[in-house]
Amino acid sequence: MYLTRFRINTGRVGARKLLASPQTMHAAVMTSFAEPPAPGGNGPRVLWRLDADGNSATHLCIVSPLRPDLTHLVEQAGWPTTARWDTFDYTPxxxxxxxxxxxxxxxxxxxxxxxxxxxxxxxxxxxxxxPAHQLGWLLKQQEKGGFRVSEKPPGKQLIPGHDTHDLLIHGRRQLRFAKKGNKDQVTVVAVTFDGRLHVTDPGAFRATLTRGLGRAKAYGCGLMTLAKD
Structure with missing residues (x-):
């Protein structure tokens, strides 16, 4: 497995086209592989996500069973003479x-x-x-996903009995697009969860990290990444 991070040059026309369409971004991600992994099945799959930080930097994150080549993305939506991408061996x-x-x-x-x-x-x-229902959805994924979202002690809850988990829900986006060959519009509501968790079942959790969580994985949803607590 590989974890890849690529900074997008949002000032370029090609980047704006990619950011405007999850279908176009998905196609660009999948063409990073000479032989893309077949969709479906129970094995690892290609997952991707867009992250925008407070410094106006936008990154594309990819988890994949094969090492990607993002040369086309650098040329279309990066800094061709100075920027590349970072890929790490995720398996260890x-x-x-x-x-x-x-x-x-x-x-x-x-x-x-x-x-x-x-x-x-x-x-x-x-x-x-x-947000309450979105939190409820995430909590329902815990057992099967092999993790548990950290809970706040009562003294640290801003609203006692409601602000119960160490979690921030933000970045709600409503994506609308038409699938190829279908005139009907598809709507995907995506939100971002930032929080803390405990690993309960490493095997199930590895599956969560490499197969994704929930629906709409082809459109930038489902990828969970970790950082040191």
């Missing part, structure tokens, strides 16, 4: 994960649930909009 880090490890994490995800508006109608996948 993944193998060192143990129960009880504590990490800061970032996850951009598409929190959804299935609802039935009227009896007898089929269920419909609908986005969670409010």
């Amino acid at each position: 880090f993944l193998q060192r994960l143990t129960p009880g490890d504590t990490w800061s994490f970032r996850l951009t995800a598409n929190p959804v649930h299935s609802i039935r508006r009227n009896p007898g109608e089929p269920t419909k996948v609908t986005a969670h909009i409010g």
